[in-house]
Amino acid sequence: GGVCLNVGCIPTKVLLHTAKAFETARDGLAIGLRAENVSVDWPALMERKKAVIDTLVGGVETLMATNGITVLRGEGRLLSPKEVAVKGEDGSEATVQADAVIIATGSEPVIPPVPGFDLEGIITSSEALSLEGLPESAVIVGGGVIGMEFAGLFSSLGVKVSVVEMLPEILPMFDSEVVAVLRGAFERKGVTFHTSSKVTSVKRSGGGLLVSAETPGGPVLLEGEKVLLSVGRRPVTVGLGLEEAGVKVERGRIRTDKRMETSARGVYAVGDCTSPVMLAHVASREGEVAAENALGGAARMDYKTVPSAVYTSPEIASVGLSEKEALEKGYRVKVGRFPLMANGKSIILGESEGLVKFVVDEKYDEILGMHMAGPGATELIAEGALALRLEATVEEILTTVHGHPTVGEAVLEAAMAVRGSALSLPKSQ
Known part of the structure; x- marks a missing residue:
């Protein structure tokens, strides 16, 4: 495990934060800021990325030490549901016995069997986080979250970017209206x-690479100094002794129940090696559930309130059902939308491109989903997650006072829009 902290969300967000600051300075005249000859010091940025990772890794190590956790550095393999063989980094071997075992081996990038994907210059997200310098151009294969965050990073820093996606639209797991804003x-x-x-x-x-692609309009050739493969990740489950321990694996993923327990009693699995949703906050919650149950508890994992986010500019975030998903599940839905161009704080920030959207069950007025594109979307989506957890209605959002001026007011106005009463929108004739 450890993808998020070392080669995933944390280092990616360090780079995206700097890219956002660079854009703000470069385009500063729009907000009355004059900054000349702004540039990115890539080596310094790499050092900052490392410093952030080291700080957070050190924090985790401190927490483990102060909680009395013994760390064995090496490769582990199940011998039975209660025994783990550890081959240490120094070549030593040991067998550890335990009443319960939690597997959290994470995931790795998928490399499709396409001719040329083994050439120098073909990179995954892990290598993209440690480039010696920015490429002049990049072709990104895959239009999911990882691909879009790197498309945002590279394009913000002046790299020419092309994206190839097999599906009809990028970010297919998000509501189409917020995706349209980002695209x-x-x-x-x-x-x-x-x-x-x-x-x-x-x-x-x-000095670069030539990518051949079949498109609806016919074959195209795309040039890139680097080609980033971001077509997905697969669970790391090989070589763990799962079969010997009686742990069942389906399509490469460890099978668990809602208690996060595998088919072998006392053996649990959490995170990317088992989860249908490869997100760090999901893995964290699954870990809490597994640990509680390993100690005799009765916790259950619930994915209903899991938010998803893309840390691009603009940010997008989502929780619950999209409008399309709600309709497919048979709900009669009503929708409220509020554009950020009518939100004071978004205008102040110079980031009024975007919207907040609620998907609501018409029968019970219950909130089924919240979707957003715009500044602070990745933070504000927590309000939607809490609404889903509490099975909140539109009325409960409407009667909650939101501060002014804030982007969060757009959440309130989107709830008002469900009833056609958004205060900051012109009244329909």
Whole structure:
């Protein structure tokens, strides 16, 4: 495990934060700020990324030490549901016995069997976080969260970016309206998208790479100094002794119940090696559930209130059902939308591109989903997650006072819009 902290969400957000600051300074005249010859010091940024990781890793090590946790550094393999063999980094071998075992081995990038994907210059997200310098151009294969965050990072820093996605739209797990906001913003930055498209091969071309892709409009050739593969991740489950311990694996993923227990009694699995949702906050909650049950508790994992977020500019975030998903599940829905161009704080920030959207059950007025594109979306989505946990109604959002001026007011106004009463929107004739 440890993907998020070492080669995932934390280092990625360090780079995205700097990219956002760079854009603000570069385009500062729009908010009355004059900054000339602004540039990114890439080596210094890499050092800051390392410092942030080291600080957080050190914090985890301190927590483990102060809680009396013994750390064995090496490779573990199950011998039975209550025995783990550990081959230490120094070559030593040991067998550890336990009443319960929790597996948290994480995931690794998927490398599709496409000709040329083994060439130098083909990178995954792990390598992209440690580049010696920015490429002049990049082709990103995969339009999911990882691909879009790197598309945002690279394009903000002046890299020419092309994205190839097999599905009809990028970020298919998000509500289409918030995705449209992000795609429009990226296209204005010069990012080109090829959806419903498939990479067929990669060849070396001069100092870079030439990507061949089949698109709805016919074959295209895309040039990139780097080609980033972001087509997904797969659980790390090989070589763990799972079969010997009686732990069942389905399509490479460890099977668990809602208690996070595997088919072997006393053996639990959490995070990317088992979860249908590969997110760090999901893994964290699964770990809490597994630990509580390993100690005799009766906790259950519930994915209903799990928020998803993309830390791009603009940010997008989602929790619960999209409008399409709600309709497919048979709900009669009503929707409230509020554009950030009518929100005072968003205008102050110079980031009024975006919206807040509620999907609501028409029968009971219960909130089924909240979706947002715009500044602070990744923070504000917590209000939607809490609403789902409490099975809140639109009325309960409406009667909660939101501070002014805040982007959070747009959440209140979107709830008002469900009833056609948003105060900051012109009245329909």
